[in-house]
Structure formats: C-alpha cells, structure tokens
C-alpha cells in the first residue's frame with residue numbers, strides 16, 4: 554500500500570479492524586464496514602473529489618458518482634461524456650470499477666478522465682465501500 558498524506562488515519566483504521574483489508578464480505582461487522590467507508594471517504598477526498606462531487610446539487614468537471622454502482626457507463630443525463638465512454642458498453646460493477654481505478658485510460662483508451670492508478674486491493678476496497686454508500690444516498 555502506498556501511504557501518502559493520509560497515512561496516519563488509514564493506518565489507524567487498519568489497526569482497528571479485526572478482519573484484514575481486502576475481505577469486505579458478509580462476515581464483516583457493522584463497525585468494520587463503517588471503518589472501510591470512512592477510509593474510502595478519505596481516499597475519495599484525496600483522489601476523486603477535485604473532479605467528482607458527492608453532492609447531487611453540485612456541478613463538477615466529472616460526472617456525479619452517486620448511484621454509479623449498477624449504472625451503464627456514460628449514461629448520466631446532461632453530462633457530456635467522451636465517445637469512448639458513451640460507446641463502451643460497460644456497466645459499473647465491482648470488477649469494472651476495480652479495473653477502472655487501477656488503470657482507467659488503459660482500461661478505456663480515449664476517456665477524458667485523466668489517469669488514475671489505484672492498484673492496491675485494499676485501497677480499492679475502501680473506495681468501493683464508499684461508492685456503494687454513495688449509491689444508496
């Protein structure tokens with residue numbers, strides 16, 4: 554895992570979790586899920602929020618990620634996507650989101666989203682938990 558500016562909170566969260574990161578599954582306690590979501594919110598803050606709002610009332614450079622899980626890529630009404638995104642035929646689920654986070658412009662050449670490379674499985678888990686929570690907002 555790459556520890557950058559948010560090294561301390563992430564380390565604390567990890568230390569407080571009874572189940573190793575990377576296994577966010579049905580056996581995880583509510584406290585564990587809350588910790589994952591909090592870690593994901595920190596990641597979102599650092600890596601995504603400059604372009605993606607998590608408030609439906611805000612306009613941002615990137616499309617809103619509220620409700621992104623289960624959504625067809627490039628399908629948000631009123632947002633000008635690249636042709637690559639519009640024609641990708643992708644649906645955003647856990648697997649496609651992991652591939653996208655790890656190497657978005659390798660996964661979808663021609664996208665207008667600048668390169669994001671989050672290949673660490675635990676960091677992806679944190680973000681996915683947060684994006685899931687956003688989807689039920």
Ligand code: HEC
Nearest residue numbers: 600601604614615616626627629634635638664665666667
């Ligand atoms: C530099 C700005 C920028 C950053 C930082 C950024 N994005 Fe994006 N994102 C965009 C743009 C622009 C698009 C639309 C791309 C297109 O149309 O090709 C996009 C599209 C997306 C989509 C597709 C949404 C849809 O409606 O189909 C997802 C999912 C996504 N971004 C997730 C993320 C996540 C998660 C992060 C943080 C890890 C992130 N992005 C960071 C600019 C950004």
